[in-house]
Amino acid sequence: MKAIRMTGVGDVHVLKYSDEPDPRPGENEVLIDVRAAGVNFMDIGIRRGMKGGAYKPTILGVEGAGRVIEIGPGVVDFRPGDRVSWVYVASSYAERVVANVNSLVKIPDHIDDLTAAAVMMQGLTASHFATDFYPVRQDDLALVHAGAGGLGLILTQLIKLRGGNVISRVSSSDKIGAAVAAGADHVIVDTEGSFAEEAIRLSGGVGVDVVFDGSGPKTFQGSLAALRPSGTLCWFGPVLGGPGPIEIMSLPKSVKIGYAVFSDHIPTPTLLRRHTNQLFEWIGEGRLNVTIGGQYPLSEAARAHADMENRATIGKLLLIP
Template sequence: MRAIVVEELGGPEVLRPAERPSPVPGAGEIRVDVTVAGVNFMDTGSRRFGPPGVGVPFVPGVEGAGRVSALGAGVTDFAIGDRVAWVYAYGSYAEQLVLPAASAVPVPESLTDETAAGVMMQGLTAHHFVTEAAPVGPGDITLVHAAAGGLGQQLTRLIKLRGGVVIGLVSREAKADVARAAGADHVLVSTGDRFVKDVMELTDGEGVHQVYDGGGETTFRASLSVARRHGTVLYYGPLIGASPVVTMRELPNSVKVCYPVFHDHIPTREALLARTAEIFELVGTGQLKVPIGGRYPLAEAARAHRDIESRATTGKLLLLP
């Protein structure tokens, strides 16, 4: 079977197609014929620095959808031919993948494989942010960085479903309409820390209740400055430049700072099934959209990485084996 193999860490050029043996599932595992693999910005970090606990060579990608083609011993939750989706299963940039059966979820017939694969990482992440890590209540004013990106759009939609008001930041005017279409109430074109004055004007000097900041160190202190008293700054930008360093006494307005860990939202299989079922229901009823920003043949994974790193894309990028 064909896979994208990283034999040395580096730029997009290290993402090279290669032939590998068809994997065999062990006890408690399933093999899936991959139909769609999701491309996430975190994949670029894995390509440059290596996945945690995984050496080179490795097959990148942690998210996708497909059909079960083989069962390991003891697997009873799935049958051959079942449609499944997954997240945080390394090796997804491939025609076939072996993963723990406990990490896969059934895909409703009402959803396409593209939709299921496209919502797993960003849908669960956005759900984590707005329901547990920095919960949004009716009337809360939120600031969403990179509001035209795949995660930014999902955040905006879920915030609106919870009755919040969204101020969306985009890096260029061409992305403003994308953020508005996702539901942003106000859209600011801004890079770096230039958004502070406009955000404070929009909130009558009070600041926002929550900030969702994936911009890295360059935006973190500005995000702190626009959080209102007892507001929350949720930071998720460790792959974008250096992580910010701040002392406790520097935190203004009694704000809270959160660094969300994905698995804290789905610590058990029961939680994974419940969260994904809720998200799939929102997508199935049209309340949550999964905008596709680009489709690439598996062999063109390097081009997908160049595009996502250029910040010129909007929506979800997918690889099609």
């Protein structure tokens, strides 16, 4: 089979489109023909060596959708032909992947493979942020960074579903339309981290209730400044780095800061399937739209990484084997 293997740590040139042996399923595992693999910032972080430890050659990717073609010993709930999606299954940038059944969700008939692949990590992350980490309330005002990205677009929609209002921060004017289409009430175009004053103005001078910030150290102080008294900063996304040491007694306005990790939203197969099926239900009802901003042949994974790093994309990026 073909796959994308890292040949070292570094820029996109370390990604090699290579021939690999077909994997075989073991106990409680299935072999899947991959129809689409999701591209995520965590993949870029692994490629850059940001996960720590010594480098080991690896096939990238953790997310996707496809069809079961073989089952291993002990598998009873899946059979060849089942359409499935997953998140946190290693080596997903490939034509075939082996997955433990506990990582899989069956795709309902009304959801196509590409949508299923596109909604897993970013949809579940948005679900965690808006329903679990900070359960958005009616009339809450949220500031969403990277509002035209795959996560930002889904998060905006979930905030609106819960009755909240959204200020979306985007990096260029050509992304305003996507943010507005997702439901953003206001859009700030900013690349320098100087958004706080405008966010406070749009809030009527009091500050926002919650900020969802995965944009790295450049935006941290502005996100704090944009909060109302006792507001909440949801910090996420390790690829761009953390804010550095924080002197807790220097925090303004009794704000609350937390680091949100979406895997805490799906610690069991039951919760994985419950939350994913809720996303599928909203999609089927037309209440949630998943924007696929780019489809790349598997062989062009390096180009997909480069486009994502350059902030040149809107919505979710997929690799198609």
